[in-house]
Each structure stands twice: as structure tokens, then as C-alpha cells.
Amino acid sequence: xxxxxxxxxxxxDSTTVCAVAKSQNRSILALTIxxxxxxxxxxxxxxxxxxxxxxAEHIIFPINLRLFGGSSLTDDSIEVDQNVSFDQIGHSIPxxxxxxRNMIFxxxxxxxxxxRQTEEIWLGVNxxxxxxxxxxxxxxxxxxxxxxxxxxxxxxxxxxxFQIKTPLLSxxxxxxxxxxxxxxxxxxxxxxxxxxxxxxxxxxxxESCQLRLAGFRxxxxxxxxxxxxxxxxxxxxxxxxx
Amino acid sequence: xxxxxxxxxxxxDSTTVCAVAKSQNRSILALTIxxxxxxxxxxxxxxxxxxxxxxAEHIIFPINLRLFGGSSLTDDSIEVDQNVSFDQIGHSIPxxxxxxRNMIFxxxxxxxxxxRQTEEIWLGVNxxxxxxxxxxxxxxxxxxxxxxxxxxxxxxxxxxxFQIKTPLLSxxxxxxxxxxxxxxxxxxxxxxxxxxxxxxxxxxxxESCQLRLAGFRxxxxxxxxxxxxxxxxxxxxxxxxx
Numbered sequence: 001x002x003x004x005x006x007x008x009x010x011x012x013d014s015t016t017v018c019a020v021a022k023s024q025n026r027s028i029l030a031l032t033i034x035x036x037x038x039x040x041x042x043x044x045x046x047x048x049x050x051x052x053x054x055x056a057e058h059i060i061f062p063i064n065l066r067l068f069g070g071s072s073l074t075d076d077s078i079e080v081d082q083n084v085s086f087d088q089i090g091h092s093i094p095x096x097x098x099x100x101r102n103m104i105f106x107x108x109x110x111x112x113x114x115x116r117q118t119e120e121i122w123l124g125v126n127x128x129x130x131x132x133x134x135x136x137x138x139x140x141x142x143x144x145x146x147x148x149x150x151x152x153x154x155x156x157x158x159x160x161x162f163q164i165k166t167p168l169l170s171x172x173x174x175x176x177x178x179x180x181x182x183x184x185x186x187x188x189x190x191x192x193x194x195x196x197x198x199x200x201x202x203x204x205x206x207e208s209c210q211l212r213l214a215g216f217r218x219x220x221x222x223x224x225x226x227x228x229x230x231x232x233x234x235x236x237x238x239x240x241x242x
Numbered sequence: 243x244x245x246x247x248x249x250x251x252x253x254x255d256s257t258t259v260c261a262v263a264k265s266q267n268r269s270i271l272a273l274t275i276x277x278x279x280x281x282x283x284x285x286x287x288x289x290x291x292x293x294x295x296x297x298a299e300h301i302i303f304p305i306n307l308r309l310f311g312g313s314s315l316t317d318d319s320i321e322v323d324q325n326v327s328f329d330q331i332g333h334s335i336p337x338x339x340x341x342x343r344n345m346i347f348x349x350x351x352x353x354x355x356x357x358r359q360t361e362e363i364w365l366g367v368n369x370x371x372x373x374x375x376x377x378x379x380x381x382x383x384x385x386x387x388x389x390x391x392x393x394x395x396x397x398x399x400x401x402x403x404f405q406i407k408t409p410l411l412s413x414x415x416x417x418x419x420x421x422x423x424x425x426x427x428x429x430x431x432x433x434x435x436x437x438x439x440x441x442x443x444x445x446x447x448x449e450s451c452q453l454r455l456a457g458f459r460x461x462x463x464x465x466x467x468x469x470x471x472x473x474x475x476x477x478x479x480x481x482x483x484x
Contacts, residue, residue: 059309067301070357100353103393107349111342115312140392147389150382151345 001027003056003118004165005109008032010045012190012212013124013168016176018053019183020167021122028055031112033105035065035098037073039196049189057116061108071098073194094133094207096194102135103144106164110148119154119162126168126176141166173211174218181221188224201228243269245298245360246407247351250274252287254432254454255366255410258418260295261425262409263364270297273354275347277307277340279315281438291431299358303350313340315436322436322448336375336449338436344377345386348406352390361396361404368410368418383408415453416460423463430466443470 004026008014021028030053032046043060050058069075072095079095102125109121125136134140145164154160168176180187192212193202202209204227216223246268250256263270272295274288285302292300311317314337322338344367351363367378376382387406396402410418422429434454435444444451446469458465 061306061309063305064303065353067303068353068357070353097395098353099356099395100349100390100393103352103389104346104349107342107346110345111307111310111312111340114341115310134395134398135393137392137398140389140397143385143389143392147345147382147385148342150379150385151342151377153339153341153376155382156376 001025002120003027003029003116004120004122005029005031005113005116005118006122007105007109007124008046008050008058009124010042010047010049010190011124011192012173012180012187012215013126013176015049015124015185015187015190016180016183017122017124017167018049018055019180019185022053023183026120026122028053029112029116029118030055030058031105031109032058032060033108034060034062035074035101036062039073039191039194041196041198041200042191044200045189045191052186052189059112063104063108065098065101065104068099072096073098096207097133100135102133102140106144106148110151110162113162114152119152119160120165121148121163122165122167124168125166126171126173138169172218173215177215177219177221181219186224191225197228201226203227204229243267244362245269245271245358246362246364247271247273247355247358247360248364249347249351249366250288250292250300251366252284252291252432253366253434254415254422254429254457255368255418257291257366257427257429257432258422258425259364259366259409260291260297261422261427264295265425268362268364270295271354271358271360272297272300273347273351274300274302275350276302276304277316277343278304281315281433281436283438283440283442284433286442287431287433294428294431301354305346305350307340307343307346310341314338315340338449339375342377344375344382348386348390352393352404355404356394361394361402362407363390363405364407364409366410367408368413368415380411383411414460415457419457419461419463423461428466433467439470443468445469446471 004021006018006028008030030050034043065074072078113121141164148162149155149160192208194206194208195203202225246263248260248270250272272292276285307316314320314322320337355363383406390404391397391402394402434450436448436450437445
């Protein structure tokens with residue numbers, strides 16, 4: 001069975017990637033980065049998801065990006081953008097951009113992969129519901145793949161086959177959800193919100209919630225996770241973008 | 243004053259890089275990675291060196307590469323190569339190779355640089371006394387630089403000027419030492435050994451000690467750091483490759 005390192009955040013996209021890898025008969029080595037993010041509940045979600053997919057190994061790797069700061073996700077003095085208009089998303093770099101995050105995470109994935117004798121890294125980025133992050137662009141991913149080939153042992157003999165696999169890259173959020181549902185993904189386990197509370201309730205207002213909710217609307221199904229506003233309105237699981 | 247992030251290990255090369263950057267009027271942002279390496283005394287050396295160079299900021303960034311293992315420096319079940327013949331160095335990848343280490347360290351340096359509004363990263367690699375690490379090769383460094391340009395905010399507007407500066411790349415170890423001495427570097431503060439003991443004594447036998455000692459011999463000066471074998475022989479500061 002071919003091994004694949006998967007960067008598993010506990011969100012919708014990386015969980016779908018696990019399902020795709022499983023359907024292609026991969027043995028999953030899950031890597032979850034605990035970067036002291038604001039939304040801590042996400043880590044609990046990742047643990048449950050890894051269990052559900054019966055991964056061969058799951059490393060929760062702590063790395064304190066708060067030492068650098070510079071993002072609303074890693075610096076409490078910077079606010080998470082709220083009430084982002086859906087049309088604004090993707091037009092500028094949001095405050096949630098964490099400098100060099102994907103580069104750091106992918107480098108850690110390369111280390112994990114090389115020590116486990118595999119050269120496959122799977123990543124849940126997508127370029128359609130583009131959120132304005134520079135390190136989600138295909139040009140970056142291709143360049144990183146080339147760099148990874150040079151960075152490793154196999155790179156010296158030029159036998160490296162390092163691959164960054166991005167099965168969701170050209171799918172819309174709605175299509176990702178449809179794909180996941182067809183593979184049996186239980187999206188109630190996943191969390192996406194940047195302002196998750198300690199009970200795992202999503203805010204429904206940040207850019208990440210907006211993209212998720214639009215995706216479920218597009219897929220024509222209800223989002224099964226609880227939203228904080230539902231408590232006020234009593235409309236559990238029915239939250240939609242107005 | 244231009245700011246420069248410098249990866250400062252506490253070793254001979256990165257200390258020399260600090261001196262070169264200082265001589266070129268840079269304000270130093272030092273980044274030392276505590277990757278749970280075997281040779282812990284190195285971190286103490288880095289702290290003292292940062293103080294001596296009056297750096298603007300020094301971050302000691304902990305990252306537990308023992309979670310991946312796969313190297314004699316991060317896995318206690320793998321021995322550090324001892325009594326390496328000097329002629330063997332550079333002909334194969336040594337057990338001290340830490341998978342993807344430079345890629346991870348450079349990615350962290352990119353994050354540090356971007357959050358501090360600078361695009362200069364200085365690194366003490368050199369390609370002459372090549373130790374067989376894939377991630378010290380110019381091809382890797384060039385590819386990484388290109389990837390970093392794409393990974394960051396400035397990369398989106400294609401205004402990024404990200405630079406990996408490697409002033410020692412084409413110098414021999416002896417020339418590095420001569421350069422450092424001409425800039426007033428006190429090499430007694432630096433540590434290089436992979437098997438440093440808790441008092442900061444070097445083994446004199448590992449590949450790293452061998453390269454260092456050959457460098458001092460080439461430069462025609464004594465290495466001022468203490469070696470463990472000196473205790474036996476009484477020849478403090480006189481240890482040489484036989």
C-alpha cells in the first residue's frame with residue numbers, strides 16, 4: 001500500500017483529501033500542525049477525523065508561530081475580519097494570512113515524508129474559492145515541489161519523485177462537498193471557522209465561515225456543524241448567508 | 243539601516259555571517275532554531291554571540307524534529323558517526339543529515355522576515371567543504387529563493403525582492419576563519435561539534451569537528467575552543483587532525 005503524508009487541519013478541505021486518498025488506496029500518515037492558532041477546537045476535530053480514517057500514523061506537531069505574530073490567527077492584537085462581504089473575498093490579502101504558513105507546513109511534511117520513505121504529500125488547497133493567500137497559488141505549489149525534490153536525499157541522485165498532490169485545486173467549494181459526500185465524509189466532524197469557541201461553535205461571519213456556508217448552499221445540503229448564531233435564533237444547522 | 247534575518251546556530255559559519263552582515267551595516271534579526279538537537283550547548287553559544295553582536299532581536303524558536311527522527315542529531319537510536327576519515331567527508335550523506343532541515347529553517351526565516359518587513363535572509367552555508375547534505379547545494383538555495391518570492395505577500399504583486407544571501411558559499415573553511423578573524427570574530431564563543439558535552443567540550447572526532455579543525459589548520463591559527471581529548475592529553479587548544 002502506497003504511503004501518503006496528508007496535512008490534516010481538521011477543516012473541510014483536508015478531510016475531503018483524506019477521503020480521496022483513502023479511495024485511491026493510500027495508507028495515510030496524517031500531520032496536524034498546532035501553530036497556536038486561535039481556533040484550538042480544530043485540533044480536536046483533526047484527532048477525531050484521523051481516527052475515523054484509521055490513519056497509519058498521526059503526528060500533532062507543535063510550532064509556536066505566535067513568536068513571529070503578524071496575523072489575526074497568531075496575534076491577539078490583530079482582529080479576525082468579521083462581517084466580510086462575500087464579494088470582497090479574494091480581492092485583498094486578509095488579516096488571517098499567516099506569513100509563510102504553507103511553506104513551513106509543507107517543509108515539515110517533506111521531513112515527515114522523507115523519514116517515512118514516501119515522496120507523496122497531499123494538500124487540501126483549492127484555487128477557485130481563492131481567499132487571497134499567496135501560498136495557495138499553483139505557481140507557489142509547483143515551485144515548492146521543485147525545491148523539495150532538490151532538498152532531499154533522493155534529490156542528490158536526481159531520482160526524487162516528490163509530489164505535492166492537490167486533488168481539490170480546481171474544484172469549487174460546492175464541488176468539494178459533493179465529492180466528499182459521495183465518498184462518505186461526515187462533515188459534522190470538521191471545523192472551518194477562524195473564531196471557533198471552546199465548544200466548537202462557528203461564528204458564521206468570518207471569511208472562512210462565509211466560504212464554507214456558500215459551499216454548502218452551492219451543494220444544496222445543510223451544513224451539519226453548529227453556529228453560534230443558531231443559539232440566538234434557534235435555527236440550528238440552518239444558518240445560511242443572507 | 244537595512245534589516246537582515248540571520249539563521250544563527252552558534253557555530254563557526256553563522257557567527258562569521260553575523261560579522262559580515264554587521265560590516266555591511268545591517269541591523270541583525272537573529273533566528274536560532276532549537277530543534278532538540280543532541281548538542282544543546284550550541285544554543286547557549288548562540289545567545290552569547292547574539293549579545294556580542296548587539297542584534298536588534300533574537301528569537302530562539304523551538305521545534306521538535308525528534309517527532310520525525312531519522313537523523314543521528316534528532317534520534318538517540320542513531321549514532322553520530324565517529325572517527326570519520328577526512329577523505330570520506332562529502333562522498334555520501336552522513337547520519338547527521340536531518341531530513342529537510344534547511345528547508346524548514348529557511349521557511350521559518352521567511353516568516354520572521356515577512357513579519358518584520360524585510361526580505362533579506364543570510365545563511366552560513368558553504369559549498370567547498372561540502373558535507374554531503376542535499377540542502378546545502380546552490381541548486382536548492384536558488385530554487386528556495388524563487389519559491390519564497392512566490393510564497394509571500396509581495397509575491398502576489400510580483401514586487402518581491404526576497405534574497406537568500408550566502409556570503410560564505412564559495413569560501414573554504416580556512417578562508418571563512420581568516421575572514422572572520424579580520425572582522426574581529428572571537429571564535430572561542432562558537433561551537434561546531436555534533437557530540438558537544440554539557441560543559442561545551444567538543445569531541446574532535448565527528449565530521450563537524452574534523453572540518454573545523456582542518457579549517458583552523460588551513461588558516462594557520464589555533465582553534466580556541468576546548469576539546470574533550472585535551473583533558474586526557476593536557477594539550478588544551480592544541481588539538482589537531484593527526
